[in-house]
Amino acid sequence: MINAGIIGATGYAGAELVRILLTHPQVTIAAIGSVSFEGKALSDVYGSFLGICDLVCENNEEVINKSDVIFACVPHGLSQEIAVKCVSLGKKFIDLGADFRLDSEEDYKEWYGLDFTCPELHKRAVYGLPELFFNQIENTDIIGNPGCYPTSIGLGLFPAIENGLVKTDSIIIDSKSGATGAGRGLAQNTHFADCNEAFAPYKVASHRHTPEIEQTLSRAAGKQVTVTFVPHLLPINRGIISTMYVKLRDGVSKEQVRNAYEAKYNKSHFVRVLKDGDIANLRNVKYTNLCDISLHFDDRTGTLIVVSAIDNMVKGAAGQAVQNMNIIFGLEEQTGLEFVPPAF
Amino acid sequence: MINAGIIGATGYAGAELVRILLTHPQVTIAAIGSVSFEGKALSDVYGSFLGICDLVCENNEEVINKSDVIFACVPHGLSQEIAVKCVSLGKKFIDLGADFRLDSEEDYKEWYGLDFTCPELHKRAVYGLPELFFNQIENTDIIGNPGCYPTSIGLGLFPAIENGLVKTDSIIIDSKSGATGAGRGLAQNTHFADCNEAFAPYKVASHRHTPEIEQTLSRAAGKQVTVTFVPHLLPINRGIISTMYVKLRDGVSKEQVRNAYEAKYNKSHFVRVLKDGDIANLRNVKYTNLCDISLHFDDRTGTLIVVSAIDNMVKGAAGQAVQNMNIIFGLEEQTGLEFVPPAF
Amino acid sequence: MINAGIIGATGYAGAELVRILLTHPQVTIAAIGSVSFEGKALSDVYGSFLGICDLVCENNEEVINKSDVIFACVPHGLSQEIAVKCVSLGKKFIDLGADFRLDSEEDYKEWYGLDFTCPELHKRAVYGLPELFFNQIENTDIIGNPGCYPTSIGLGLFPAIENGLVKTDSIIIDSKSGATGAGRGLAQNTHFADCNEAFAPYKVASHRHTPEIEQTLSRAAGKQVTVTFVPHLLPINRGIISTMYVKLRDGVSKEQVRNAYEAKYNKSHFVRVLKDGDIANLRNVKYTNLCDISLHFDDRTGTLIVVSAIDNMVKGAAGQAVQNMNIIFGLEEQTGLEFVPPAF
């Protein structure tokens, strides 16, 4: 059994990790940590866990000591120090925050306002999007677990770009996320009466996930790709839909596009490429690690429209983190993650 | 492995049964049936099942033949004939409809307008509320699986009544159910724009679950109990909260009440009696077979207020049906049902 | 034109008052006040007001000086001092908080933990539920504007009690309110992902509106009435449904009950007694000063079930405050309040 520890267990991503790991056949939750709730039981924070996980929150030190693998769910800037400790003790470290996602320190500085404090760890760290970068994940001990939007977009556009089927100079990405994406912290725009029956974009063309999205797409293109990315806040709990608009290269057929996607995700446990005429809906992937992708063509304008749907808390956070853990520890990647999505 | 068949698999209860049985370690879904969708794959009706359960709907005959246990999710009046066939072939039959819930043919006639067409089967049939009637369930081959409201109310009031702690002549039950309780069929009151941001009672003091509720409470009391029951429609997908008001007998203390509930559900896998000060919320039991119960006392009026929360589709339908199946087949009752409720 | 001032204009009740008064034909909003947002425009707090009400928040002093009538939307305990100032300057004062609702200082002390600091004003203050206490309102200059739950319950039960049709020793009230009832202040239970797809009671049999409810019902009964009152939080923005259970006196007929309600509200501009078979739904009164009441009889238990529906922010707060203002200033009570409820 793998001893897993969760730092920041009382935030939304942390609580979701606990939910998933509790039924993982190869994992024991060794310890959970929280700064705000140290000494308090998780089930006192979330009544859902009552009698199921009554573990008491400890400090980071204790969590690290008791665990083989440490998941960190903390604000950016705080993970690097934790990573250093973990790695020095020979533990695996999976960061659900942003500190180890970007290769470029410049980008990190520009978008997050901070420096790389442990450059050698950043070099070792791997960006954990398994459907795209499986081989690198197998051999690392530090994972930068992808952001929710970048996961939905990376999976949605990689095959088209990688195969040179689309132009990369005019990519438009319009994403919509449920309110859990904003976390457990109270804020006016996620106050119920302000958020319910409301809808709007936010951080228009200025969201911090932009460089991370571009990093993945640039790897696919083999050159720097710049995108226009606009996220929106949906008045629902869970799920992300990304609607992505890309111009087809001249002469590219629908079959070529479809073949590229099916070839890429053929053996994937989690990505489902929908058949012609079907449309990805976040309803069909909720509470699972699945990513549904549908392909649409606007013949009048030569545009490929890719729609991808994930659960932002699972494939977009905790589930993918567990998928990465599975790969690092040599388990089947789907171990403990084969949830059946509820139909409603 | 148990071969399970589901008749009426494309309704909400049927689809939920499929979801649960797919991960049950001792069950194979042998066949699914549907009148409206015969020949069509379940995943064409619910995109959520794509690649996970692409079984094609068959007719009832085929479902019965292929299965050791048959779950029927059909409108009342249609189950009796199916039951006869199942039992004559030595199969187990679990009815999620209303046909086998009531002992009294008179009540069935009054509330459902139909006769018992197979009285001997009705005598054999057991009301499948395991926390209250476990012993009878073990030895039957026909289960009348309880209604959603009667489950939440039976569990909520049985200990107080059984132990003579409350008066039984003035019980008021105010229940609130999510919209899945109305099923998949289209109706004006569950049309999105009519149901959303709306709230009201329905079938005030005239809901068909009333005699079923009274049957369970009468068993607890050892005499006929009559209740006032008013259900309401909540603009959410899942969950039932029942708020129950009963007058305490003179001299009964809070400790006596709490002790009765804790003694009753002490060893239960699914009923959680919340500690003093906590309040049952349907959020904490969603997507699980759990029932949360909280106890409150209005000292000013000598009233015990019991609040119970279940997921109407799981403990109130498909989950409880699987729990009954487990018991009949001699498995641990919680097999395949130990879901961790998501915190959000 | 009446110069109206609003203290606490940036809270939910205050903002709703502004919305209503802006289209009132006899009112000019002279000034709005806010402690937290002094110097800021209301339209910077609520984008909805942009270009429609760009008034800048001032301090209380200024609001009082510029106004003929002052509405106070502040936490309990803060209104008494404001009332003293207003009355000493010959202004009318309408308090949307709890300070002037209760006749009994003892009750106020018990439920709110505070003393009456200006007993003579409390004697002059009138409880402003116009359909029940119109005559007293006409001649006062201090109004205690009723709470949202007490409004829905007072209107719902007064006729039955006043006419001696029901027993008053076992009244059960189960109320459900939208999330605006909790105000604009951030809290975990109104954080979107915690409140959405959730439902539970709160402050079970211990809500501060209890003595206010009892005060109104006691006036109807001519003797002290004690009730069991349990409020619930609905995952919607607006509206309250109160479901009220009372035992009919022996020999009382349905016609007597219906006649009592129709006689009482016959000439009311805002209370609609629904016809037999119809059920009050908060959908039908949203954004209006209406109160819908439906009457139901449980013959099996001799119980009268009254369902009332209001918009908690209008008839339950700001609209009723304007109705009181109209009466005090000798206008038709419905002036500026004849909103047509949207059908969806």
Place this chain on the structure above:
Amino acid sequence: MINAGIIGATGYAGAELVRILLTHPQVTIAAIGSVSFEGKALSDVYGSFLGICDLVCENNEEVINKSDVIFACVPHGLSQEIAVKCVSLGKKFIDLGADFRLDSEEDYKEWYGLDFTCPELHKRAVYGLPELFFNQIENTDIIGNPGCYPTSIGLGLFPAIENGLVKTDSIIIDSKSGATGAGRGLAQNTHFADCNEAFAPYKVASHRHTPEIEQTLSRAAGKQVTVTFVPHLLPINRGIISTMYVKLRDGVSKEQVRNAYEAKYNKSHFVRVLKDGDIANLRNVKYTNLCDISLHFDDRTGTLIVVSAIDNMVKGAAGQAVQNMNIIFGLEEQTGLEFVPPAF
């Protein structure tokens, strides 16, 4: 007073028209029509109208005869015959359906599958988007009232295109609409449990509003414009957000763009151009005839992002129809339409 008649009054657009016209100071609702509910009171279909509008539905003939202006809320293909009758009797005709929106019979045939049956009326008919085509509306007696999406998009893009500030060959429009847009008719995708907590696009790049959108933008450009348009279904009742992506022409500054929008809508009663940094949210325009527009610039890709927000039932349907009526009858366009949007 203008005698107004509404054909198709029991659909969502019709009911919203009734709501608006009831408080219009210059209008009497002379008659309402409905095929499905003839002989039934509107308040029996929508309880919200009880005691406020108890008019009984009549047949079309009667509605036309009693009215000076007829609003038709019927499926496409049915309005042309009604228009012929109205015009022959010297009445004004405002069509909320699609029959009179398109200049091109070819487009109508391609997207709606029908012919123009009265070509001379189509020539007289005016596309009723007052902020853009005021002068033509003043002098007509047949209005093709714009679709909801085309309204939000036409207002959002016209100034930028008209002034030659953006390229017109790569316009991407990602729109999101509340569920009332689908009307009162029952359908699986607007069944509560299917629509709630779900989100997806529909009719991807194939929605019938596409040629109407292009018609307006082509008028702005002075040449044929083709767009990629993808609508999405939001799990809320009302409102549309359109997020529009257009490439800026070389050398065009943010100031030029902002100036173009402010100049265009400077004197508009209904369009609010938000200040720099603010973002249009459908919450701020609900229940009103307002359109909020915010302007955003993605400097990294030279993209102008325009976000527009309307209430799909008011500015996107019934409110705009009344605005057109006002103009035709020589009233101030805002008469009866100056609703204050509720803050929540």
